Amino acid sequence: xxxxxTQKPLSRRVLLQGLCGLALLPVCGxxxxxxxxxxxxxxxxxxxxxxxxxxxxxxxxxxxxNYTSARGSMALPASAMTRxxxxxxLHKSFASFGKLYNAGEAAIVHAVATPYRERSHFDAQNVLxxxxxxxxxxxxxxxxxxxxxxxxxxxxxxxAVGQTIPLALQxxxxxxxxxxxxxxxxxDALLIALEGMYSGDATFKTALSQAVGIHAIADDxxxxxxxxxxxxxxxxxxxxxxxxxxxxxxxxxxxxxEIGGWDTHAQQGLESGALANNFETLDAAxxxxxxxxGPLWAQTxxxxxxxxxxxxxxxxxxxxxxxxxxxxxxxGGRINGGRVYxxxxxxxxxxxxxxxxxxxxxxLRQVAKAILRDxxxxxxxxxERDIFADSSNLRAIDGLIRV
Amino acid sequence: MSSLQAFIAANRFGxxxxxxxxxxIARDPVRWLTAQMDARYxxxxxxxxxxxxxxxxxxxxxxxxxxxxxQEGGDPEDQRRMLREAQKTMRDDYIEEAxxxxxxxIDSQAPFxxxxxxxxxxxxxxxATKRQSLPLVAAFERDVIRPHIMGHFGDMLLASTRHPAMQxxxxxxxxxxxxxxAGKRGGKGLNENLAREILELHTLGVxxxxxxxxxxxxxxxxxxxxxxxxxxxxxxxxxxxxTHEPGEKTLLGINYPDSGEAEAGNALxxxxxxxxxxxxxxxxxxxxxxxxxxxxxNINTLAQSxxxxxxxxxxxxxxxxxxxxxxxxxxPKIKTPNDYIISLLRAGGIDLDNRRLAGAxxxxxxxxxxxxxxxxWSDAGKDWIGGEALLRRIEIAQSLSAALHTRVTPxxxxxxxxxxAASEATRTAVRRAGxxxxxxxxxxxxxxxxxx
Numbered sequence: 001x002x003x004x005x006t007q008k009p010l011s012r013r014v015l016l017q018g019l020c021g022l023a024l025l026p027v028c029g030x031x032x033x034x035x036x037x038x039x040x041x042x043x044x045x046x047x048x049x050x051x052x053x054x055x056x057x058x059x060x061x062x063x064x065x066n067y068t069s070a071r072g073s074m075a076l077p078a079s080a081m082t083r084x085x086x087x088x089x090l091h092k093s094f095a096s097f098g099k100l101y102n103a104g105e106a107a108i109v110h111a112v113a114t115p116y117r118e119r120s121h122f123d124a125q126n127v128l129x130x131x132x133x134x135x136x137x138x139x140x141x142x143x144x145x146x147x148x149x150x151x152x153x154x155x156x157x158x159x160a161v162g163q164t165i166p167l168a169l170q171x172x173x174x175x176x177x178x179x180x181x182x183x184x185x186x187x188d189a190l191l192i193a194l195e196g197m198y199s200g201d202a203t204f205k206t207a208l209s210q211a212v213g214i215h216a217i218a219d220d221x222x223x224x225x226x227x228x229x230x231x232x233x234x235x236x237x238x239x240x241x242x243x244x245x246x247x248x249x250x251x252x253x254x255x256x257x258e259i260g261g262w263d264t265h266a267q268q269g270l271e272s273g274a275l276a277n278n279f280e281t282l283d284a285a286x287x288x289x290x291x292x293x294g295p296l297w298a299q300t301x302x303x304x305x306x307x308x309x310x311x312x313x314x315x316x317x318x319x320x321x322x323x324x325x326x327x328x329x330x331x332g333g334r335i336n337g338g339r340v341y342x343x344x345x346x347x348x349x350x351x352x353x354x355x356x357x358x359x360x361x362x363x364l365r366q367v368a369k370a371i372l373r374d375x376x377x378x379x380x381x382x383x384e385r386d387i388f389a390d391s392s393n394l395r396a397i398d399g400l401i402r403v
Numbered sequence: 404m405s406s407l408q409a410f411i412a413a414n415r416f417g418x419x420x421x422x423x424x425x426x427x428i429a430r431d432p433v434r435w436l437t438a439q440m441d442a443r444y445x446x447x448x449x450x451x452x453x454x455x456x457x458x459x460x461x462x463x464x465x466x467x468x469x470x471x472x473x474q475e476g477g478d479p480e481d482q483r484r485m486l487r488e489a490q491k492t493m494r495d496d497y498i499e500e501a502x503x504x505x506x507x508x509i510d511s512q513a514p515f516x517x518x519x520x521x522x523x524x525x526x527x528x529x530x531a532t533k534r535q536s537l538p539l540v541a542a543f544e545r546d547v548i549r550p551h552i553m554g555h556f557g558d559m560l561l562a563s564t565r566h567p568a569m570q571x572x573x574x575x576x577x578x579x580x581x582x583x584x585a586g587k588r589g590g591k592g593l594n595e596n597l598a599r600e601i602l603e604l605h606t607l608g609v610x611x612x613x614x615x616x617x618x619x620x621x622x623x624x625x626x627x628x629x630x631x632x633x634x635x636x637x638x639x640x641x642x643x644x645x646t647h648e649p650g651e652k653t654l655l656g657i658n659y660p661d662s663g664e665a666e667a668g669n670a671l672x673x674x675x676x677x678x679x680x681x682x683x684x685x686x687x688x689x690x691x692x693x694x695x696x697x698x699x700x701n702i703n704t705l706a707q708s709x710x711x712x713x714x715x716x717x718x719x720x721x722x723x724x725x726x727x728x729x730x731x732x733x734x735p736k737i738k739t740p741n742d743y744i745i746s747l748l749r750a751g752g753i754d755l756d757n758r759r760l761a762g763a764x765x766x767x768x769x770x771x772x773x774x775x776x777x778x779x780w781s782d783a784g785k786d787w788i789g790g791e792a793l794l795r796r797i798e799i800a801q802s803l804s805a806a807l808h809t810r811v812t813p814x815x816x817x818x819x820x821x822x823x824a825a826s827e828a829t830r831t832a833v834r835r836a837g838x839x840x841x842x843x844x845x846x847x848x849x850x851x852x853x854x855x
Contacts, residue, residue: 051776119599119618120609122778135609163768163792170785177789182766186797189837193845194797197832201850203737203788211790260775261532265574265596316592317577322599354615 042334042376043246043296045255046143047285047304048166050125051262054310055326056358057275058094059108059340063087066347074314080271084108088340092271093279096287097329101338106286106331107400109367110342113308113360119322121263124307129168131365131388142387143254144171146372149382152253156213159252161242169256176210176252178218180226180241185215217248231277232284235259239285243292253376257285262306266319286331298333301375301401305329305364311356312347324357328367334375336402366397374401406823408432408730414855415692415729415736417514419746422811422819436724439513440553440717449507453500456542460567460631460639463493463538468632493538497531500541501764501771502757509748516552519720521741522691523548523559524772527605528779529568531772539568539639540772546638556684556714557675560605564597564671567630567639573597573777580626580648593648598622600777606674608683617655623648624659624667681709685719687782692723694735695783701726734824734854737784740767742855743796747847750820751803766795800847804840813842821851 060076061067063086068075081089082098088108090098100106116127116135123135131142138145147157148171158175160166169175185191191212198204218241226237239257246255261278268275282304290297309326325345331337345351345359353359365388372378372387373396384392409429413420416436420428428435454462466489508517524544531537547566551559563569570576578594579586586592598621602613627647631639642664652659652666657673659666674680685705689697708722723729738746744763748755755763764770774780781787807816813833817825829849836842846852 118609119615120603121776122603123609160789162789163795164786164789177791179791182791182794183798185794186801190797190801190841190844193832193836193841194848197828197845197849200826200828203784204793204850204853207788207790207793209790211794214790215794263776265594266577315594316579316581316586317574317594319574319594321595 041296041299043251043253043255043293043300044143044146044371044376045246045257045289045300045302045332046168047257047259047282047302048125048128048168049262049282049304049306050121050258050260051264051306052121052124052308052310052322053262053278053306053326054264054268054275054320055110055112055306056309056312057268057270058091058279058329059084059110059327060089060091061087061110061344061347062089064344064347070312070347070349070352072313073318074268074270074312074320076270080276084340087344091276091279093276094283096283096290097331100286100290100331104338105290105333105335106329107335107337108327108329108340108342109362109397109400110327110340111325111345111358111360112305112328112342112362112364112367113325114364116308117324119308121307121322126167128305128307128364129166131368133390138389140171141166141168142368143168143256144173144175145387146376146378147171147173147175147254149378149386150253150376154250154253156210157253159214159242159246159255161238161255161257166256166258169254174206174210176214178214178242178245180218180238184219185212214245217245217250230281232280235281236284236288239288240292243289246289247293247296259285264310264319265315265321266317268319282329286329290331300332301334301371302331303328303367303371305367309358312352312358313356324353325360326358328364330367330400334401336399341397341400362397363394365391366394367400369394369396370398370400372396374403407732410821410823411730411732411855412436413514414734414738414746416724417518418508418511418742419749419852420820421749422752425819425822432730433724436515437721439515440720449503449510450545453503453545454542456539456546456567456639457631457634459538459542461634463489463496464535464567464630464632490534497537497541497772498757498761502760504541504544504771505745505748505760505764506754508745509754514749518742519552520544520548522688523552525774525779525782526687527559527563527569528774528777529566529572529772530774530777531770532775533572536568536572539566539571543568544772551716553717553720554715555675556680556709556716557672559716560601560671560675561668563605564601564625564667565628565638565640569597570628570630570640573600575625576629578622578626579646580623582649583626583647584645586646586648593619593622593626595619595622598625601671601674604777604779606671606683607677607679608686611677611679611683613655616653620652620654620659621667621670623652624654624670627664628667675714676710678706678710681706681714684714685709688719688723690782693726693729695785698728701728732824734851735784736855737788738853738855739780739782739787740764740769740792740796741771741780743767743853744799746852747799747803750816750847750852751807753803753806763799766799768792768795796853797844797848800844801840803847804843808838808840808843811843813839813846816843817846820846821849824851825849826851 083089114127115133116124126135129141130138132138156176158169160169160177165177245251264275305328306326309323310320311323315321343361345361372383406429409425409432412428412432511517529540529543531540543566547562573596574594575597579591581592599618603609627642631641654670685702689702708719712718832845833842
């Protein structure tokens, strides 16, 4: 401890720039450079719903003549939903999402599924995140591959909300994680020492430099620590902080949010209960993103999707077992909203997948391809070569993105 | 034997060294590990006074049931208060249980044994994230995992499937055969959850060659296996014939004649010695103790040992320790938050109170007995080291250093923990630190302290 380095005090900003290896804010004559609106400003938030969300409870096809008989005890009473039209009803817990829908800024894609047709959560989540046609068909995530063809100037182009990075965002492009419930960066001297110590270990070196990059934006925005926890209030607080980072001119272009707890095998409830509470948490994420992102909400698309749906009929224990198709929820200024996109497959037993599940009529990659092509401006060639290989036969949903 | 091998034994197979422990291990690292496989380590006094499974089923679960039954009548405000109080008691008990488990690992003279407990507890995940399972998750580890850690996998599988924590966590307790006496009265039916996860997560693995028909067959066999709420069964388990699905079932091409409770037991014994199960268990052990991407040859060797011994776990561990690859550097694995916190407290030799201990796990995102899904916690470094996760580890390293810097010098701490493995970059950073507390922080935050 005798040969301590004596160091001129550095400003936080200069220090962070040194560690990151580049200026975090383009400064021009003392003024922030403003970016022109265009695809460079586009933001995409992917909400991963882990555990298999019951899409028929989120958005109930109450107008299907078999709805009540097929769902049985799982059929929602009229009091538990808001009618979107004369066929679909949105679960009452989606108050914020419902407002966005009425304002034309939210849409639903129903009877949608990934190409996976078995019933393992963990393989299904792998497919949802790696973007291949089978489990472990790609070693990295489709969002990371998206970043690799986006040529963005953002220092940390991808951001995972939470402490760690989900497979969807893992890959060659450097991405970061952020959660507003920590103390932020360590003191400057310790930070420099850590950087030196991690210089020979790629894993720790990368993790530290990403943390520094994100916190430079967070600290600049005067972000304060919020308490962690579960439920809709904790979600709203977290996303309020995260939305500001995403909306920063240097903010990440793609972000992920993970929400678990959808595996409702028992006592899932109808108007209220475990599932309704989870809907409220998801709804809070949509509401807080819209509120915190400011003008950049107009340049944003949010997609919430799950690994598969649940059985149409209830099981013996007040819940539902693993199924196939579910629904995806979309919101943001770029979403051509106020409508449900679906080729409805029907709920008659003969119309179901293996006589038990909602039959998928749309591949989730058709939704993702519309976002990639029409929102993020990625060419069909790039999409089909680098992001979703073997998807050339899948048409992006036309008109999903506002042009 | 070199001191590097002592470091590997202490970290790859344990939770890191306590003060002075590396010297002891260095005398014979292999023997230090095999000696821990002795049965006397099965009992730890860390759990003295904590209730066993039948006591919890009678106590906490009974209380919840009584409250549900009386909910119809009475003052609703009164009932809400009672429920709140009961839930608070359960949460307090749970925090005490989690602390007892962690202290057992911190204080253990047999950390390899404790690592195996945590490994199997994660393999057979039951999680307190489900309210009905919360009072039972710790007892599950004590009564199902610990007694079978060195025995046959099939015995552990059977004990796990029968335990009320598993029965409630994966919803089998209320699964009813559609053609059983209770099922014919209508309104109730089969729940596939436990059957599917037994095949996918506990035995064959997802590519183990089963289909939806096998899931349904096993679910039918498991009907009638349920929680003993009346105190008539054993260890919280009871078989109720009136809910059991009658008739012959076919699982993986084998016919199981109608034989009530015995059907599922026979099926589980058969699954336990299936070659796909051997490969699945071998892969998970190799990923846990060797590398996130272990060499296939190591997996094969472990699977052969499993098949040869009929799933005798102590034999498989001996095979594991004998693999030359497990004694080599580099250090490819990164400690999970659970193991990192235990390593810190073993190195520091200090105790935290229950609340602060619980807080540390919460901060790092891995609260004991609360995995987010039946698949358990991830074992892969890439799922634990993100930018934010690393900052939290550094924060915890800082607070431990603040408590320790007047009691131990950085030179001592470095030597007794990461000495044999410390890189030049780590040594330099520690040497140049501005204060003893900062030097300790750097040791605890070093790659070598977090790797194994």
